[in-house]
Amino acid sequence: MAVLLFIIGIIFGSFFLVVGTRLPKGEDAFFSRSKCDYCNHKLKWYNLIPILSYLFQLGRCSYCNKKINLEYIIVELITGILFVLCYIYFPIGYNFYVSLIICSLLMIIFISDFKYMIILDSPLVISSILIIILKIIYRGFNETLISVISGIALFFVMLLIFDIGKLIFKKETLGGGDIKLAFVMGLTLNFYLGLVAIVLSTFLALPYAIASLEIKKSNAFPYGPFLCGALFLVFFHYDKFINLLNFLF
Numbered sequence: 001m002a003v004l005l006f007i008i009g010i011i012f013g014s015f016f017l018v019v020g021t022r023l024p025k026g027e028d029a030f031f032s033r034s035k036c037d038y039c040n041h042k043l044k045w046y047n048l049i050p051i052l053s054y055l056f057q058l059g060r061c062s063y064c065n066k067k068i069n070l071e072y073i074i075v076e077l078i079t080g081i082l083f084v085l086c087y088i089y090f091p092i093g094y095n096f097y098v099s100l101i102i103c104s105l106l107m108i109i110f111i112s113d114f115k116y117m118i119i120l121d122s123p124l125v126i127s128s129i130l131i132i133i134l135k136i137i138y139r140g141f142n143e144t145l146i147s148v149i150s151g152i153a154l155f156f157v158m159l160l161i162f163d164i165g166k167l168i169f170k171k172e173t174l175g176g177g178d179i180k181l182a183f184v185m186g187l188t189l190n191f192y193l194g195l196v197a198i199v200l201s202t203f204l205a206l207p208y209a210i211a212s213l214e215i216k217k218s219n220a221f222p223y224g225p226f227l228c229g230a231l232f233l234v235f236f237h238y239d240k241f242i243n244l245l246n247f248l249f
């Protein structure tokens, strides 16, 4: 089962890279054929087998012989590992399926936000719908309703932070995608743990923000990966964070 999930993860990872790279540029993610980044040669199916093609072609394009960007293999491997991690952490059921969705969202947001400073709407919408369906099936309608309300509430908390930031700093401090991502966080974690995740994300982002300010002299950086990273951490350590909340309040 773990091996199967690793293979599925690799295939999905390869798809997430296409989604995270092509959609922000307005390109089609499903029907346009993959091309070599350098010679633009259309790739055949046997050039597109995740990891295996890379190994057999010795990491080079079989048409122009340029080195294939390592990010392909890195994204594929990390997604494979994350999917196996979901299986190790959770028995097959609600938490397992949702953890797969969170890992998928994490990968897509990492790619698109670090590359283009964009969080795409479509992965957020698809994840939300899938999580709501899973929640209705496994947890019932009432609990789902509470989660949806939690998501909306967290969305408005983020919007409030955004407005306050705009008032104080006279410019936009969060992206629209960050605010929409808060809905998914509330939906998955419910309100209080969602808040915990937002607070946690600021700690995760702090070293990167400081480094970005020092090295790139820029105070703009992608925040989505840290929000989604916090969602991942809190979801995977749900009980510990619940205990922490109970201990504090």
Ligand SMILES: [Zn+2]
Pocket (backbone or CB within 6 Å): 036, 037, 038, 039, 040, 041, 061, 062, 063, 064, 065, 066
């Ligand atoms: Zn090439």
